[in-house]
Amino acid sequence: MAFETNKLVGKAGRVAVPAGAAAALVLAAGMFVHHNGVHAAMIASPIASPAPMDDNSVSSLVALDNAVEAVAARVTPAVVNVAVTSRGSSESEHETGGDQEDGPQQGQSLPPGLQQFFGQLPPGMMQQRPQQPQLEHGIGSGIIISPDGYIVTNNHVVDGAVEMRVTLHDRRVLKAKLVGRDPLTDIAVIKVDAHDLPSIAWGDSTKLKPGQTVLAFGSPFGYFQFSVTRGIVSAVDRQNPYRDDARKPGGYIQTDAAINPGNSGGPLVNARGELVGINTFIISNGGSFAGAGFAIPSQMVRATAEQLIKTGAVHHGYLGISMNDVTPENASFFNLKEATGAIVTQVTPDSPAAQAGLKNGDVIDELNGQKVINGGALQVAVSEDTPGTQIALGIIRNGSSQTVNVKVGEYHKDAEVASNGESAGPQKGKLGLAVAELTPDVRQQLHIPSQVQGVAIQSVRPGSPADDASLAPGDVILEVDRHPVTSAEQFVNAAHANAAGKDLLLLVWSQGGASYRVVHPDAGNQSGM
Template sequence: MPTLTRFAPARRLLAVATLLLLAVPMTAPGQIINPDGSMPSLAPLVEQVSPAVVNISTSGTVEAQSNPLLNDPFFRRFFDVPEQPRQRQVQSLGSGVVVDADAGYILTNHHVIANADQIQITFNDGRELEAETVGSDPETDIAVLQVNADALAALPMADSDELRVGDYAMAIGNPFGLEHTVTTGVVSGLERTLPGNGGARLQSFIQTDASINPGNSGGALINLRGELVGINTAILSRSGGNIGIGFAVPVNMARQVMEQIIEYGEVQRGVLGVRVQDLTPEMAEAFDIERPNGALVAQVTPNSPAAEAGLEAGDVIVEVNGTPVSDANAMANAIGLLRIGDEVNLAYVRDGERRTTTAIVADPATRQVSADSMHPGLAGATFSEVDERSPLFGEVRGVLVAEVAPGSPAAEYLRPGDVITSVNRQDVRSLAEFRDRVEGADQLLLNVRRGSGAFFIVIR
């Protein structure tokens, strides 16, 4: 009985499909033709969009990694080890999409052009041109290039928010160096996240089964109108080849990043000052929320825009600028794409009551303090509160090392991203406490948290 129930719908679909086939003219068994005698094909669409998809090849240099012992002159002399090269040459292949024919702007992935000293663009008509990097954003894995050329073709951008699972999709790129390869499939998922995707923190990928392979990165994912819906970025694979699970950055996200890069040369990402986490069904019940949708505020940075807007730990943010927030990742994406100075309207639930508030996205630079006047041993370092820019946000209390000038006294001890948790064996929980502990001290004993480790340093 279960077998009949499972296959009965399939029989009805087969009968409908048979009737449709009988209604279409056929010249041979199994061959479907259009009323004008032509064969159905995506070739006209491919011919239309292919001139806007380009091949990208890069060359550059990176710091060579070696065993620390090989950097010791005594060790090299004792074992007669030759001098090791400090840098090595790297090359990469990828794809890109022309999105502005007049200005010559090309969208691609950050990881395609990272460490590139020279970028060469090859067009579908055989032209080869040098490109310049306008800017790049590792957090979304998007980069913008520019070429100086006439008669370019560009792809129009669709509204990727309108995509639905099941929509047809076509991927165009240069997998394994094979120029202008076309694959088709459907959108098989939306709002996907990929832990460890090259450091990208803002993720809301389109998942597709249109075949994507190495070299497709930066290429176009288009709809059947010939509009750009995504930038092909990554695959999920155990072997390195395609298994039908590919991912693309939605074009709406790429567009927002591109606009900031073109205007400022970078993404001027502001801070709100909250750490959020997913709302589980158990937590939703505990916080008197009907459905487990939203981002639970776990921590609010003192004196931050979130604190000034009245947010508190335990609040559940359910909307950002009128758009529902499903989880912590959606919240991070919504805030991470806003510009410094943008006003953000937040709807949240507290004690079972829905409330609203407004915050202004802050510039991290305005919340930083130079240590030059605090202590000579810290000269060259800039400190700030631990905010969402740090992966340790919400895990440790202290002050964040925001910047360190190369060659400065502070560069001997500190790196950007370090968190100082205590000074002279006294805990530090804010910039004000840090200043009080440091100013006037002859010697500093700092407890520094770096990544997953911690250590003490003495500064005189």
């Protein structure tokens, strides 16, 4: 489960021994119980302490400690704590069921101090007070990127803020104003009225490699300001885990440097003390750090922050395609020698990609002459392009390489696609699914757009090859082995014609987007679907 790290999901456990208790423990150490009572212990002669380890034995560790201390001392003065007051929606309406026809409930329109003196009030006796939005308080982190007070943090830290206060490393507390925010990348820029502030240098996140040392800074749990943790880069180019909008760019840096609630918006730095990421969320079952923290790469942060400072808004480039990554499993279906690149699974009508002639099944392996590793890397790069920019995409179409020139368009949320993404009885066939014609009634029931052509999945047998490929009732199969299907009979014939034990490549429309799925048929069931 992904958690945004400005949410304080629990109280930090703090254990402290009062000074008096500590003294009592010291005195008790000098006593022992005898069968005749309590006696003072004999004070033994001092035991010789072991000699300290020589410098040569620990020189590497000492050098590492010195290096980490130097980086922390350089970065920490530029780290800030961000306290936000936001106006949230009232929860009481949800708790009482919202609109009720039975009149006010007990104490509903009375001041809290008077509620105990009144029982249930007759309906209509007192007029219900209008629900007032509640003020919510959140804590996050940030990093100063310029001496004149510009600070980068997460969008979800400042979303809905009516007041922001920034605590600097020198303990000054300053009011901050919002410069701009970008929900798509979860980046925001705020500013304080100050000068000659310590700031951080930008690093190049594209040069990060798994295993490199990184440090994470912030205010975990809101209590522990200006904390630093050390870890490594666990992985790069991690895909977007959110499901609210698949068009959000991926490319996240994964790290095992501890990131906890309150760390949102804090910096992730490399061994040179340069900003390579902004800490944003963790994957955890309990809401606290479990070894998998994620940061937005500085490549994206810098481009977004500079646009926000310059114009107050961000104009994201887009192509109008959905993509799958090339994998060893699906590469053979596209006559590819390497399992790298991005497969086009859907092209939005009248989009820049459609106008340039991109088609389903094209494999994008280059962008402006640079190798494309996967769909996430392509999406991040394109989203940073200014709308109107001309780019050259190297594609492989039916085994042949060619170049397609595309004029980048502008992303508009909820309008364009640009993502990295009769009841039948139990089925006994080799796929484990049943399909139905895509009739007008089925389209209406499943909310399938008119331009989507194929066959609807009616049911999926649990544990079947179709289930293993994440197919589900309501999905629409558009292609089988890169050939369009327009009827249930055509799909059944194509599936039956597939050689025993041979994988099937299906292009599937699901939840507004299309993606390729490789299905491993059950060789033991050659009859039915």
